[in-house]
Amino acid sequence: MTQTPLYPVIRLNQGKEDALRRFHPWVFSGAIHDAAEGLQAGDTVTVTDYDGNILGTGFCESESIAVKILSFDNRKIDEWFFLPSL
Numbered sequence: 077m078t079q080t081p082l083y084p085v086i087r088l089n090q091g092k093e094d095a096l097r098r099f100h101p102w103v104f105s106g107a108i109h110d111a112a113e114g115l116q117a118g119d120t121v122t123v124t125d126y127d128g129n130i131l132g133t134g135f136c137e138s139e140s141i142a143v144k145i146l147s148f149d150n151r152k153i154d155e156w157f158f159l160p161s162l
Contacts, residue, residue: 079130079150081122084112086136086143090126096145097131103143120153
């Protein structure tokens with residue numbers, strides 16, 4: 077079953093998902109195929125592979141590192157995300 081993204085989507089070019097699947101936390105601007113309109117630095121996004129499979133949740137940047145991944149799944153990023161687990 078395909079998950080519904082929680083945030084606007086950034087879709088990667090075909091074959092550019094390997095680094096994220098190895099848990100590398102950066103998405104470079106050259107790896108992006110397309111992105112939701114109106115995204116700005118600091119926005120939370122869902123990153124998918126070319127086929128729409130969710131690879132992670134992160135936040136946009138406006139530099140060559142276009143997304144920094146916070147979680148390698150489809151996760152809500154709120155104040156609870158940043159609390160230490162006990």
